[in-house]
Amino acid sequence: MAYLDLQNIGKVYPTKQGDFEVLRNVDLLIDRGEFVSLIGHSGCGKSTVLNIVSGLEKATTGKVFLDGKRITGPGPERGVVFQNYSLLPWLTVWGNVYEVVDAVFPKRTKAEKDEIVEHFLTVVGLWKHRHKRPDEISGGMKQRAAIARAFAVKPQVLLLDEPFGALDALTRSTLQDELVNLMKSTGTTDEREFEHIGTDTVIMVTHDIDEAIFLSDRIVVMTNGPSATIDTIIKVPVKRPRDRRELINQPVYNELKQELLEYLHGTPAAH
Numbered sequence: 001m002a003y004l005d006l007q008n009i010g011k012v013y014p015t016k017q018g019d020f021e022v023l024r025n026v027d028l029l030i031d032r033g034e035f036v037s038l039i040g041h042s043g044c045g046k047s048t049v050l051n052i053v054s055g056l057e058k059a060t061t062g063k064v065f066l067d068g069k070r071i072t073g074p075g076p077e078r079g080v081v082f083q084n085y086s087l088l089p090w091l092t093v094w095g096n097v098y099e100v101v102d103a104v105f106p107k108r109t110k111a112e113k114d115e116i117v118e119h120f121l122t123v124v125g126l127w128k129h130r131h132k133r134p135d136e137i138s139g140g141m142k143q144r145a146a147i148a149r150a151f152a153v154k155p156q157v158l159l160l161d162e163p164f165g166a167l168d169a170l171t172r173s174t175l176q177d178e179l180v181n182l183m184k185s186t187g188t189t190d191e192r193e194f195e196h197i198g199t200d201t202v203i204m205v206t207h208d209i210d211e212a213i214f215l216s217d218r219i220v221v222m223t224n225g226p227s228a229t230i231d232t233i234i235k236v237p238v239k240r241p242r243d244r245r246e247l248i249n250q251p252v253y254n255e256l257k258q259e260l261l262e263y264l265h266g267t268p269a270a271h
């Protein structure tokens with residue numbers, strides 16, 4: 001049985017101009033431990049798929065199962081990083097991360113929770129900005145705060161909607177590496193980890209082909225909308241975790257890049 005099972009997902013938005021069918025017949029099975037990227041033209045419905053798996057959006061048709069249980073709403077085992085950051089405006093950067101760490105690890109001491117928050121704010125380069133509120137920091141910094149918050153609680157399933165989109169190239173690759181590290185820590189025997197086993201399954205929406213190849217086991221290419229569905233699924237036949245420089249020197253890297261470019265640009269966008 002697949003860990004995540006999307007069965008015949010369809011999504012229709014009622015609009016003033018009539019019903020707008022975003023997704024039709026999306027079927028996808030994801031195993032525990034997989035890293036899957038969703039790629040496709042702007043507006044085809046990638047975020048909608050992610051929102052349905054997060055439970056924040058309801059599918060019009062079809063069902064999603066996680067570990068055999070039907071998803072009917074959000075849950076702590078699924079962490080999200082959305083494009084709009086969703087930080088609480090009245091809390092500082094530190095407070096935004098601490099709040100979720102406190103909620104998810106109620107049995108840890110204050111010192112342990114402080115340590116987690118400090119670690120992840122340092123990783124994303126925001127420690128010295130920890131006292132600022134969201135309206136006092138840039139878009140890229142908000143994105144990094146949202147990443148710190150999601151990574152810090154190590155949800156089993158991480159749902160990432162263009163998480164590194166607003167970041168400069170260097171920060172982007174640092175955080176991609178941190179995501180790789182986060183997944184490596186799965187199965188840790190750290191005594192304090194008893195509430196959580198760590199992040200082992202990721203679905204990420206991205207527009208960046210290199211990022212998709214570097215991080216993913218499989219890349220799901222969506223058709224152009226409306227009524228978008230899965231066009232094809234491309235496997236990345238290289239063992240994870242990968243070394244960025246080694247990977248780009250392998251012939252398979254350019255073959256995959258070419259294949260993805262053909263899928264994405266071989267057919268014109270619908271909009």
Ligand SMILES: Nc1ncnc2c1ncn2[C@@H]1O[C@H](COP(=O)(O)OP(=O)(O)OP(=O)(O)O)[C@@H](O)[C@H]1O
Pocket residue numbers: 013014015020022040041042043044045046047048049225
């Ligand atoms: N609440 C809504 N009501 C009506 N239409 C909507 C609503 N939310 C999204 N849409 C439409 O659904 C389509 C898919 O949106 P979605 O954000 O899932 O696309 P996407 O592939 O993630 O886009 P991008 O890559 O640009 O982020 C778009 O055409 C969008 O305009």
